[in-house]
Amino acid sequence: MTKNRQIHLIETPKGKLEETHFRLVEADAPAVKDGEILVRTQIISLDAANRAWMQGATYRSAVEAGQVMAGGAVAEVVESKAAGFSPGDLVFADTGWQDYAAIPARTAQKVARAEPLSNLISVYGVAGLTAYFGLLSVGQPKAGETVVVSAAAGAVGSLVGQIAKIKGCRVIGVAGGAEKCAWLQSELGFDAAVDYKGQPVFKALRTAAPEGIDIFFDNTGGDIFEACLFQMKNRGRIVCCGAVSQYDGAPPPHGPRGVPGLIVVRRLRVEGFIVTDFNDQREAALGELQTWVREGKLKVQEDVIDGIENLPRALIGLLNGENRGKRMVRVA
Amino acid sequence: MTKNRQIHLIETPKGKLEETHFRLVEADAPAVKDGEILVRTQIISLDAANRAWMQGATYRSAVEAGQVMAGGAVAEVVESKAAGFSPGDLVFADTGWQDYAAIPARTAQKVARAEPLSNLISVYGVAGLTAYFGLLSVGQPKAGETVVVSAAAGAVGSLVGQIAKIKGCRVIGVAGGAEKCAWLQSELGFDAAVDYKGQPVFKALRTAAPEGIDIFFDNTGGDIFEACLFQMKNRGRIVCCGAVSQYDGAPPPHGPRGVPGLIVVRRLRVEGFIVTDFNDQREAALGELQTWVREGKLKVQEDVIDGIENLPRALIGLLNGENRGKRMVRVA
Numbered sequence: 001m002t003k004n005r006q007i008h009l010i011e012t013p014k015g016k017l018e019e020t021h022f023r024l025v026e027a028d029a030p031a032v033k034d035g036e037i038l039v040r041t042q043i044i045s046l047d048a049a050n051r052a053w054m055q056g057a058t059y060r061s062a063v064e065a066g067q068v069m070a071g072g073a074v075a076e077v078v079e080s081k082a083a084g085f086s087p088g089d090l091v092f093a094d095t096g097w098q099d100y101a102a103i104p105a106r107t108a109q110k111v112a113r114a115e116p117l118s119n120l121i122s123v124y125g126v127a128g129l130t131a132y133f134g135l136l137s138v139g140q141p142k143a144g145e146t147v148v149v150s151a152a153a154g155a156v157g158s159l160v161g162q163i164a165k166i167k168g169c170r171v172i173g174v175a176g177g178a179e180k181c182a183w184l185q186s187e188l189g190f191d192a193a194v195d196y197k198g199q200p201v202f203k204a205l206r207t208a209a210p211e212g213i214d215i216f217f218d219n220t221g222g223d224i225f226e227a228c229l230f231q232m233k234n235r236g237r238i239v240c241c242g243a244v245s246q247y248d249g250a251p252p253p254h255g256p257r258g259v260p261g262l263i264v265v266r267r268l269r270v271e272g273f274i275v276t277d278f279n280d281q282r283e284a285a286l287g288e289l290q291t292w293v294r295e296g297k298l299k300v301q302e303d304v305i306d307g308i309e310n311l312p313r314a315l316i317g318l319l320n321g322e323n324r325g326k327r328m329v330r331v332a
Numbered sequence: 333m334t335k336n337r338q339i340h341l342i343e344t345p346k347g348k349l350e351e352t353h354f355r356l357v358e359a360d361a362p363a364v365k366d367g368e369i370l371v372r373t374q375i376i377s378l379d380a381a382n383r384a385w386m387q388g389a390t391y392r393s394a395v396e397a398g399q400v401m402a403g404g405a406v407a408e409v410v411e412s413k414a415a416g417f418s419p420g421d422l423v424f425a426d427t428g429w430q431d432y433a434a435i436p437a438r439t440a441q442k443v444a445r446a447e448p449l450s451n452l453i454s455v456y457g458v459a460g461l462t463a464y465f466g467l468l469s470v471g472q473p474k475a476g477e478t479v480v481v482s483a484a485a486g487a488v489g490s491l492v493g494q495i496a497k498i499k500g501c502r503v504i505g506v507a508g509g510a511e512k513c514a515w516l517q518s519e520l521g522f523d524a525a526v527d528y529k530g531q532p533v534f535k536a537l538r539t540a541a542p543e544g545i546d547i548f549f550d551n552t553g554g555d556i557f558e559a560c561l562f563q564m565k566n567r568g569r570i571v572c573c574g575a576v577s578q579y580d581g582a583p584p585p586h587g588p589r590g591v592p593g594l595i596v597v598r599r600l601r602v603e604g605f606i607v608t609d610f611n612d613q614r615e616a617a618l619g620e621l622q623t624w625v626r627e628g629k630l631k632v633q634e635d636v637i638d639g640i641e642n643l644p645r646a647l648i649g650l651l652n653g654e655n656r657g658k659r660m661v662r663v664a
Contacts, residue, residue: 240595263572263602263603263604267603267604267605267606267609268602268603268604269601269602269603269604270595270600270601270602270603271595271599271600271601271602271603272595272599272600272601273599274599277599
């Protein structure tokens with residue numbers, strides 16, 4: 001039997017996620033049923049949403065203690081009992097954190113090989129498409145507008161800012177640490193950056209965007225959401241993409257007190273989206289992303305860590321804002 | 333000199349609004365400058381927004397202590413130094429709480445006489461247009477959808493619910509008190525009503541709308557906003573019209589914690605609006621409202637109080653949820 005290393009979530013975290021919530025387990029590679037494919041995981045994507053899944057059902061069911069930790073990955077088909085899939089095919093699927101997974105073929109998305117492979121998880125993966133549709137279709141930026149993006153040095157944020165520049169916007173990133181902020185400006189071409197760990201965010205944003213914000217692309221929620229909300233221009237758009245500040249800890253206190261009033265007065269649109277809502281426009285989006293990368297307009301920042309055993313630490317670090325660009329773990 | 337009774341705001345309230353924050357003052361009627369009209373106030377509209385104006389600038393500048401209290405009214409022109417206005421013309425304008433006001437003609441909107449005159453403040457005034465555009469243009473209801481409206485027995489809410497019924501929706505009103513709730517159902521044709529003073533709102537809504545909410549038309553914010561937010565269907569629409577629960581008391585604690593996550597997962601659109609954003613569609617809207625009233629499809633509920641001296645008490649009562657339908661004060 002082929003050995004299958006798995007990382008289980010052994011306890012649902014109440015507060016901050018710790019490595020002790022996980023355990024590396026050795027199992028046998030699973031058998032494949034009809035309609036399924038057996039895949040060998042290549043690179044596992046790490047996403048702040050991984051932590052949100054532990055809080056309860058979202059757009060997917062909750063990850064419960066005792067299960068293999070869920071996660072998306074680029075994987076290679078090694079055995080197929082499903083029409084249309086052959087050994088050697090490359091797919092993106094929720095394999096979970098393990099070397100091998102038997103998955104229903106309908107949940108796997110075939111992807112064309114890319115060089116490097118990691119691009120399929122960053123710029124041409126969920127991160128790239130999320131940035132693309134969230135900014136362009138939901139946010140609808142116009143040249144000359146001011147765009148603020150939170151978690152700006154992250155997988156999605158770093159692309160959002162660059163795409164906003166491509167569209168002629170003025171871009172301000174909010175990120176943790178002076179070094180990330182310097183990088184956003186010097187390498188990615190952001191016009192300004194606010195270090196939320198080192199500066200009072202509200203004031204720094206006021207300085208960077210004295211006339212207010214047209215589009216706020218939000219990956220964090222919480223205090224940064226609030227600071228931006230109160231600086232939105234009339235008819236501004238807040239693109240709600242994620243709320244990473246709310247994932248890792250006790251479930252957030254409810255009560256959106258103080259919020260609706262401002263949404264009225266400034267005629268804000270606060271709109272949530274999930275990238276799969278735009279599946280019908282996927283190919284066109286990928287084509288445009290590829291063009292921008294080829295032309296050097298879009299820089300691809302990836303944070304690839306080796307070794308399945310490093311998954312828990314890598315996720316915990318992500319939640320602490322350790323990464324720059326798309327974090328993933330190479331397992332094969 | 334003609335006597336002019338005025339009600340001044342003599343102190344900006346820190347907590348709940350009290351009658352002692354106002355004083356009735358007798359002044360002389362003002363002189364009219366070029367470009368102005370002198371009007372005799374007929375009926376003054378009371379709106380929860382009156383209280384919000386005391387908190388600071390919104391879509392208008394703040395009402396400061398020492399000033400005549402601001403407020404919209406139907407008024408008759410008695411003297412004109414502006415082209416296009418003649419004595420006897422009827423206007424809607426921010427006259428403030430007084431018998432006579434000299435106002436820049438450009439801020440006055442001529443209105444056709446209606447019978448009763450109070451209709452110009454309720455169904456054919458700001459309340460009617462707000463309900464119309466907020467529900468139809470912002471909320472975009474489809475037949476068969478479930479609509480929840482807060483402050484449902486109020487000026488706007490009572491019209492929103494009826495228009496939603498006209499459009500074939502299932503309508504649930506949230507209002508304070510069993511008597512109001514019974515009235516919403518028996519008189520206005522709401523399908524269900526939730527008494528937020530007598531029932532746990534979240535549970536009662538779950539019972540009334542077990543499959544969730546498509547459109548939440550929000551006049552209150554606060555706890556009712558929260559209860560609805562967590563019961564929205566995917567791609568639901570929350571129409572933010574007002575936040576009366578937040579106006580009368582200390583400024584609300586900020587911090588929209590917990591909010592963005594749900595907006596993402598359910599792809600909610602939270603959008604604010606102000607009725608004047610739709611000025612270009614005003615005439616068409618009024619025509620449709622008139623048709624519905626004529627055909628008996630839309631009931632007009634008004635709450636008219638007599639006497640300028642009763643303005644403070646009437647506003648305070650409004651903030652406490654005392655009224656049913658559009659509250660206004662007849663002063664002439």
